[in-house]
Amino acid sequence: MKKILAVGLLFLGLASGAKALTSASSVKVKVFEMRASVNSDCSGAVTIFKTDNPTPVDLMTNPLLGSGALTNGTYHCLMFHIDDILTVVPQTTDGSCTAGTAYNLDIFTDQFQNLSATPEGVVILAHPGIEDDPWIYFNDSTATALTNDCFAKVNDGCSVCSGPCRMTPLNETSDQTHSLVINTNFKVDGSSTTCVMLQPVMSIR
Amino acid sequence: MKGILRLAQSRWLRVLAPILLACLTACAKKHDPAAANSGGGAAVQRNVITMKGAAQ
Numbered sequence: 001m002k003k004i005l006a007v008g009l010l011f012l013g014l015a016s017g018a019k020a021l022t023s024a025s026s027v028k029v030k031v032f033e034m035r036a037s038v039n040s041d042c043s044g045a046v047t048i049f050k051t052d053n054p055t056p057v058d059l060m061t062n063p064l065l066g067s068g069a070l071t072n073g074t075y076h077c078l079m080f081h082i083d084d085i086l087t088v089v090p091q092t093t094d095g096s097c098t099a100g101t102a103y104n105l106d107i108f109t110d111q112f113q114n115l116s117a118t119p120e121g122v123v124i125l126a127h128p129g130i131e132d133d134p135w136i137y138f139n140d141s142t143a144t145a146l147t148n149d150c151f152a153k154v155n156d157g158c159s160v161c162s163g164p165c166r167m168t169p170l171n172e173t174s175d176q177t178h179s180l181v182i183n184t185n186f187k188v189d190g191s192s193t194t195c196v197m198l199q200p201v202m203s204i205r
Numbered sequence: 206m207k208g209i210l211r212l213a214q215s216r217w218l219r220v221l222a223p224i225l226l227a228c229l230t231a232c233a234k235k236h237d238p239a240a241a242n243s244g245g246g247a248a249v250q251r252n253v254i255t256m257k258g259a260a261q
Contacts, residue, residue: 027260034256048254059260067255172252179259205259 020095020190021198026102027184028056030083031065032133035119036170040141042077042153045119046070056087059182075170077139078204079119079153080180084108085131088188088197095190105188105197108134108151115162116151138167138204150202167204179205 032054035045049066057063088105090097097103106129108114114126116134124134137153141164148155148163155163170178183201 024260029258031258036254048256057258059258063258065256065258067253069251070254072250072252170254172254173250175253175255177255177257179257181259181261183261185261 020097021186022094022097022099022188022190023091023185024088024188025060025091025099026087026089027059027182028087029059029182030054030056031080031180032083033081034066034068035079036070036075037077037079037139038073038075040076040139042079042119042137042139042164045077045079054083056083062179065180070172072173073171075172076141077137077153077164078167078170079135079137081118081133081135083131084126084134085129086182086184086197088184090188090190090195093190094188095195096193097188097190097195103195105195106130107197107200108132109196113162114149114151117153119153136202137164138202139164140167140169149199165202181205 032052033050034048036048037043037045048068048070051066057065084107085104086107087102089102090099093099108116108126109128111126111128114134116124116126116132116136118124118135124132126132126134134151135153136150138150139153141154143153143155144164144166145155145161146166148161148165150163150165152162153164155161170176181201181203183203184197185201187198187200189196189198
């Protein structure tokens with residue numbers, strides 16, 4: 001019995017040590033533009049707000065990203081032009097990620113799995129550690145999937161797909177406040193020689 | 206000068222001036238969106254959408 005327990009504990013220890021993951025105490029992001037569309041394919045979008053030089057805002061403080069006017073209607077697609085390099089402070093020290101130290105971590109980094117495009121269709125390729133400024137898409141089309149990375153408005157058919165993330169349509173008949181959620185809980189990875197960010201879970205609330 | 210005075214006193218101008226004025230007022234109203242909306246046309250309602258950021 002003791003032997004089985006010891007083997008079990010050893011297995012658990014190995015499994016938990018396989019990947020050092022922590023959360024963040026600060027996640028700063030820059031948002032250049034937001035658009036909304038009444039169509040599930042994101043066509044015919046209108047700009048809600050836009051800036052060429054956004055100030056980095058800390059998602060932990062529930063910051064204002066921007067605001068703008070929308071006519072009455074049901075909006076089936078929201079899209080955001082963001083800086084893919086987030087400034088992240090790990091909550092705890094985990095492997096190569098040190099608590100309290102700010103890291104510039106790329107979330108649009110895999111040139112084989114991440115692919116984005118502007119709403120007009122201009123392709124944006126992922127480059128590790130380089131600011132590529134992709135778009136992220138949320139809609140209620142059949143192309144959405146939990147495994148999608150949100151970087152494309154249509155599914156590109158790759159193994160871990162660039163495709164839109166799911167959102168519930170917004171029925172705009174009055175002034176409303178919503179949130180772009182970029183959840184980095186247990187996505188800060190210190191298991192390799194450098195601190196990196198795994199794909200965060202993004203959603204609209 | 207005499208010609209202008211004669212024109213101002215002419216019966217035709219006295220008849221035409223109010224019609225011309227009414228016409229110009231109507232045209233101006235037609236090109237003013239605010240006035241056009243208040244005239245019973247369906248105004249497009251615009252809402253303010255505020256977007257915040259969140260970590261969870």
